Amino acid sequence: MQSSYRAEDVTLLLKDITELVKPSPTEEREKLIQAGKHYCEMLPIEYVPTEKYMEVYQEALARFAGPTADAVGKLSDKIMERRGKNVVLVSLARAGIPIGILVKHFIRKKYGIEVPHYAVSIIRGRGIDGNAMRYLLERYEPAQLLFVDGWIGKGAILGELQKALAEYKGVSAELAAAADPAGITELCGTHEDILIPSSCLNCTVSGLISRTFLREDIIGKDDFHGAVYYGELRDADLSYEFIDAIEAHFTYGTYSERQEKQIEEGSGAEEVRELANIFGINDVNLIKPGIGETTRVLLRRVPWKILMDEQYREDAQLAHIRRLAAEKQVPIEYYPLKHYKCCGLIKKMADT
Template sequence: MMKSTYNKNDVQLLLKDISGLVEPLPTEEREKRIQGGTHYCEMLPVEYKPSEKYMKTYEMAMKNYAKITADATARISEKMFQEKGENLVIVSLARAGIPIGILVHRYILNKYSVNVKHYAISIIRDRGIDHNAMNYILARHRAEDIQFLDGWVGKGAIFHELEKELVNYPNIDKRLAVVADPANITDLCGTHEDILIPSSCLNSTITGLLSRTFLRKDIISKMDFHGAAFYGKLLREDKSNEYIDDIERCFDYKTVNCDIVKGMAGLQIVRNIQEAYEIDNVNLVKPGIGETTRVLLRRVPWKILINEEYDTVDELAHIKQLAIEKGVPIERSKVNLGNYKACGIIKKIADV
């Protein structure tokens, strides 16, 4: 059974515990291997205790954006429950989707007194979904009741990976529900604004001390779920359940379903960034607050682009703090970023 710091009533983790079986690698070494052809899912990152200054920016993010996150989560909860009803089965994508899935589960439980089932499974870009986990769920629930859920959309890579994989499951809803969709890919979202979801600010210390998911033949057999490790050494730094409780306290149970204004397509913005900054690999461009934060936390950044309309907003404080700590340049984007407030660009291997 996969170990985590989450309450077992909140989520069932369909993951293989690989703690101690894989040696985590430093960021620079992982980046060299990724750009050299090794898939990111075949390695685990070393995760560090966040600095005191950075944790202050996280606390500020919670103070200023917990309610905004709660409102967007409430909207997506309403949409999911109205469409699927009491038989709704939440399948969140590990690991960023897990705290959102728990919040949706609690919202529905608190408002409608319905204890919907919530699973977390792995999907990996260019490697696909965990079919063993899918078979486990489908042996227990109707395909029509399943709703996939994630935290946010960057440029839409996982969204399209899911869509491609679900061709094999014709009765499952192929849409991916998210709290924030600044790429304007789906209507099944809480907002199209690039909001700061505070859980995007941290790694495992906000996701039950779980690593990102892992898939390598010598560790994961054909009969196994995809893997994840438990970072027990960070137990004192864990904010996972505190985060869930704090957002839950901000829920407005009078929230109603509403239409949300869209904007420019995210993929076109990414292409514009590629052209303007002469970037040949689309995977080096990571738009949105959540993805920019990930670049700073676990990749080797080249630079951070800021939407000039939001240059002074508090939502970007944690990004600026991380950039300062890592010596990464920040500049105003020379490309219209549309709904995106920031974009992280990863260094090319020649520069790493």
């Protein structure tokens, strides 16, 4: 399908459904999701950032391009050490795509190897796109495929990936991610809950494509999962500004020698279950931990409140969280978190 990414950077195994789906307002969509309609059967209206929010994004990009570049470099080295030159990167659309492109570029520049890079859809509760998997397995050996995402929140998509790939013999369910604050994979750039600046925006930093979509009246049995191309936003597209900014901070030393953050005792998923008990939330899907997931809650869900660890009250890395919360009048509660710097709690719509 069409996107603002260059064809040599990624092949999108997605069906273009532009103009076939009308986006739903946030509150309407949230009510439908909580009433049982699957999120993949709707698309959100893309958040149009305010001028002040874009100032925060640009500050975040300038400040945190370096840590993101370090995470990408370390991840890329681990990929080459473990998977070798025949690896095929398969990014999970859409948050995985910018990281997949960066890994591809890093490997090219450091190792002189041009690794193939694809993007596929995986949807919580619906699994991975079977037609995309067939496409890949017709062209590559199962062991070559490596799935890539931007970050791991509580591990829901990793669990979905593991379940979905059980039927594909020889395909590893290992997930490579730039950041894994949940502490559930070693194939990551860092276990810190870092701000990956691309998490601050939606399609305008993701090739102008929507999140993925699956509904049988539009996606046929032989189709890839779908996505919309927002060509009308091309003047606001920052996809390559982000990639170029991160690449400008690439260094090609031995990342494996750098000190890693010690993984906190227990997993991120356990901490999420603890939060559910403490805050009286009976559905853990309403809890979105980590900087990236908290940002998503503020951009396209209906937040109840934001939890923020007290020690990051004034941290520049969370400036965009504070800005969005202020814009949307969402309260911030300071709470001691173990694995994460912040956490988004989604409003239970039955209470409204």
